[in-house]
Amino acid sequence: MSEQQLPVVVIGAGPAGLAAAAHLVERGLDPLVLEAGSAAGSAVREWGHVRLFSTWSEVVDPAAEKLLAPTGWVKPDAATYPSGADWAERYLQPLADVLGDKVRYGATVTGVSRVGRDRIVDADREAQPFTVRIQLADASEQRVLAHAVIDASGTWATPSPIGGDGLPALGEKAASDRISYRIPDLDNPAARARYAGKRTAVIGSGASAFTALATLAALSTSDDGAGTHAVWVLRRGISGSTFGGGTADQLPARGALGLAAKAALDNGHADAVTGFRTDAIERDGEQLVLVGDDGRRLDPVDEVIVLTGLRPDLSFLSELRLGLDERLQAPVELAPLIDPNQHSCGTVYPHGVNELSHPEKDVYLVGMKSYGRAPTFLAMTGYEQVRSIAAALAGDREAAERVELTLPETGVCGGAGLFDEPQATPTDGGGCCAAPTTLSIGVGAPASSGGC
Structure with missing residues (x-):
């Protein structure tokens, strides 16, 4: 095959990956989607109990439709x-079913490079196709050649640890039986029993933390939840922007989510500890004690839910020449637009191939992975990214550089220091999780997540 006859390999059959495949098909290009799981949206299914705060109209890609x-x-x-x-x-x-054999399940990507060229070699580099190494479910290995590579593998599999320095806190691994990095599914009897009547620390200041607080508050008022209480541990203080845009948010359910977390505090279902950066976790009998880097020791808790953000796995891309921001691990042209020290998610304008290109030609990180460690990604942002990239790969530069998306504003836009830590968001295409449908939050629609 000539390089142009080779497929465009898309890594991940989540929202952004499948949308990329749909746009490539629409452009007459041949995608091959490699999915590590056994079904489409494997990561999304792991937080299937969480409701998005975007409506169906905002999470279905036009080309896919x-x-x-x-x-x-x-x-x-x-x-x-x-x-x-x-x-x-x-x-x-x-x-995925419509795409048929263009989607391969049980195919974990373990490496991407140029044929015969590691990242050092310049000679004739761009003339070589990509080689994508995969491991199949039976542990055998295969190699796939590709014309281009679109990495939509997301960040769901790599949650950030507890430590305020970005490293696991001392004792975090030893206490792993009492620590979760996910929003609990309280419709699951085992999860419900784990948190009912218990004192739980929720660490993080983003939408996933809001969700956990609201979920535990709902449990505390249920027949089997007496004694359930949350301790909300924040690395920063509480200010007017802490709970998001509220009724000013153009995504009503996103605003309602922050109000639900505030209600958990106001109604006594949770207490807040501010300015606390966890340095160590110690055992106290059957409970855990969080120790701050300033020496403070919190009262013992039974469980800890860590929602301090997600980060990209870049290990299998190590032989490619990526241009990534040294802080966010996002493409260098995109990073200034999404830096949480400068922007809320409502201030990020739509972007495409220009902001997502790398020194390695025809390699793109899209969806949640494109944001690196930055928070609050919207599914519609990912759909615009892959539309632009597919147009560029098809040679339609005018369409690639055209903006075809208007994003809703968060209602708390502007200002350095709005966040001082990454905020947890579920999955590729996701960001902004929310309360489950069983919780009435009184503002807007049921709260939401995932591509939100």
């Missing part, structure tokens, strides 16, 4: 809010 339409697929009510499970079953899996 065109592919689905001839199959008789019916788009869900555009004004309603899907859960992660809804998103996977009613949209992502049908889309």
Whole structure:
């Protein structure tokens, strides 16, 4: 095959990866989606109990919808809010099914390079196709050649640790039986038993932490939840922007989520500890004690939920020449637009191939992975990214550089120091998780997540 006849390899069959495949097909290009899991949206399914704060109208990609339409697929009510499970079953899996053998499951990407060229070699580099090494479910290895590579593998598999310095706190590994890095699914009996009647520390200041606080507050008022209490541990203080945009947010459910977390505090279901950066975790009998880098010791807790952000796995891209910001691990042209020290997510303008290009030609990180360690990614942002990239790969530069998206504002835009830590967000295409449908939060629609 000539290089132009080779497929465009897309890593990950999540929202951004499948949308990329749909746009490539629309452009007459041949995608090959490599998915480590056994189904489409494997990461999304892991937080299937969480509801998005974007409606169906905002989480279905236009090119994907065109592919689905001839199959008789019916788009869900555009004004309603899907859960992660809804998103996977009613949209992502049908889309993957339409793509058919263009999607391979059980294929974990372990390395990407140029044929015969490690990252050092300049000679004739761009003339060589990409080689993508994969490990299959039976542990065998294969190599796939590609014309271009779009990495939409997300950040869900690599949550950030507890330590305020970005490293695991001392004792974090030893206490792993009492630590979770996910929002609990309290419809699961085992998870419910784990937190009911217990004192739980929730660490983090983002939307996932809001979700956990609201979820535990709901449990504390249930018949089997007496004694349930949360301790919200923040690395910063509480200010007017802590709980998000509220009623000013153009995504009503996103604003309502912050208000639900505030209500958990106001109603006594949670206490807040501010300015606390965890340095160590110690055992106190059957409980855990968090020790701050300033020497403070918090009262013992039964469980710890760590929601301090997600980070990209770049290990399998080590032989490629990526241009990444040294702080956020996002593409250097994109990083200034999403730096949480400068922006809320409502201030990030839509972007595409220009901001996502690297020194290594025809390699792109998209979706949640493109944001590196930055928070609050929206699914519609990922869809615009892959539309632009597909146009560029097809040679339509005018379309690639055209903006076809208007993002809603968060209502708390502006100002350095709005955040001083990454905020946890679930999955590629996700950001902004929210309260489960069983919780009435009184503002807007049911709160949400995942691509939000």
